[in-house]
Amino acid sequence: MANKTTNHNINVDKFRKAILNWYDKHQRTLPWRALSNQTPNPYHVWLSEIMLQQTTVPTVGPYFEKFLNKWPTIHDLANAHQDEVTHEWAGLGYYARARNLHKCAITVSNELGGEFPQEQVELEKLSGIGGYTSAAIRAIAFNKPANVVDGNIERIMSRIFAITEPMPDSKKDLHNMAGLLADDRKDRPGDYAQALMDIGSSICIPKNPRCALCPVTDFCEAKKLGIAGELPKKKPKKVKPEKMGHVYWLTNDKQEVAFVRRDEKEMLGGMLGLPTSEWVLTSDEAIIPLTHAQDSKQHISHSFTHFNLRLDIYIAHAQEGIIKALDNVKWVSRSELSEIGIPTLFKKVVKLMK
Numbered sequence: 402m403a404n405k406t407t408n409h410n411i412n413v414d415k416f417r418k419a420i421l422n423w424y425d426k427h428q429r430t431l432p433w434r435a436l437s438n439q440t441p442n443p444y445h446v447w448l449s450e451i452m453l454q455q456t457t458v459p460t461v462g463p464y465f466e467k468f469l470n471k472w473p474t475i476h477d478l479a480n481a482h483q484d485e486v487t488h489e490w491a492g493l494g495y496y497a498r499a500r501n502l503h504k505c506a507i508t509v510s511n512e513l514g515g516e517f518p519q520e521q522v523e524l525e526k527l528s529g530i531g532g533y534t535s536a537a538i539r540a541i542a543f544n545k546p547a548n549v550v551d552g553n554i555e556r557i558m559s560r561i562f563a564i565t566e567p568m569p570d571s572k573k574d575l576h577n578m579a580g581l582l583a584d585d586r587k588d589r590p591g592d593y594a595q596a597l598m599d600i601g602s603s604i605c606i607p608k609n610p611r612c613a614l615c616p617v618t619d620f621c622e623a624k625k626l627g628i629a630g631e632l633p634k635k636k637p638k639k640v641k642p643e644k645m646g647h648v649y650w651l652t653n654d655k656q657e658v659a660f661v662r663r664d665e666k667e668m669l670g671g672m673l674g675l676p677t678s679e680w681v682l683t684s685d686e687a688i689i690p691l692t693h694a695q696d697s698k699q700h701i702s703h704s705f706t707h708f709n710l711r712l713d714i715y716i717a718h719a720q721e722g723i724i725k726a727l728d729n730v731k732w733v734s735r736s737e738l739s740e741i742g743i744p745t746l747f748k749k750v751v752k753l754m755k
């Protein structure tokens with residue numbers, strides 16, 4: 402292949418060679434990553450990529466191992482009950498991912514004979530697989546050329562090309578630039594993508610990038626200009642809206658606690674949780690608590706991606722009137738409370754009330 406240069410005069414072959422040489426010596430060992438003498442397992446790659454969306458590598462590690470121990474193949478995962486999957490997912494957040502993961506496993510198992518497709522269009526027809534995940538699966542599981550760009554790689558590109566336009570406006574340009582270095586290359590696309598991820602996590606880190614250790618420091622415009630630590634620039638964050646609501650700690654004569662399955666259309670939809678009121682903006686009208694429930698004077702706070710939430714904890718002995726107002730109550734004994742798979746928000750309440 403003829404040597405290509407980007408319009409920023411980066412020699413693509415040399416750049417990739419530097420990245421791949423570094424990877425051969427310094428790649429991270431990760432539970433889902435195939436060793437150099439192994440063929441990647443598409444089930445492992447897909448599972449890890451879904452878990453890693455909005456979640457860090459150290460958090461995902463134990464979940465990945467737990468899922469593989471419980472469901473060693475995609476057919477096993479497809480045959481699991483959705484409740485079991487969301488139960489095991491509890492704590493990873495963004496619960497729609499767990500439901501989509503399960504839906505995807507069912508499709509791949511039942512309709513595709515357990516084999517993930519290799520083409521982007523086919524991959525993106527599956528639940529929970531968008532542009533980034535399809536590119537990552539293509540490159541890492543099947544070693545196909547693909548432009549894999551996560552937040553780490555956006556940061557590296559912003560520095561290599563010294564892009565000073567703030568994110569997210571510069572996102573498209575950063576992806577195009579990553580594509581100049583990646584897209585049509587057939588030499589080790591999976592290793593190249595994973596190498597950039599590793600460099601982003603350990604060397605080209607958000608604050609104080611460790612340029613002295615970087616294999617592509619000679620190609621880096623931001624380093625030359627002395628502005629690496631300032632990039633990528635970001636637009637000032639919008640202040641998150643504040644919401645509030647009530648959460649109910651309802652107990653029966655056996656001192657069991659009432660949990661309900663949340664509506665699919667709500668936040669944390671489909672998950673088991675303590676009963677709550679609606680969550681409203683703090684500027685809205687006050688919420689009227691359930692009859693007979695008393696304010697415990699305690700509350701928990703939780704931050705979601707798009708808003709902060711404060712839930713005031715109300716307690717009540719579960720009388721018939723209250724229970725009738727709730728659908729599908731599941732009573733959980735005190736001893737089961739620490740094992741139950743519930744979102745972190747409700748774990749905070751359990752911790753306070755236990």
Ligand code: SF4
Nearest residue numbers: 605612615618621629
């Ligand atoms: S030289 Fe520094 S800023 Fe540039 S890519 Fe490497 S670590 Fe990042």
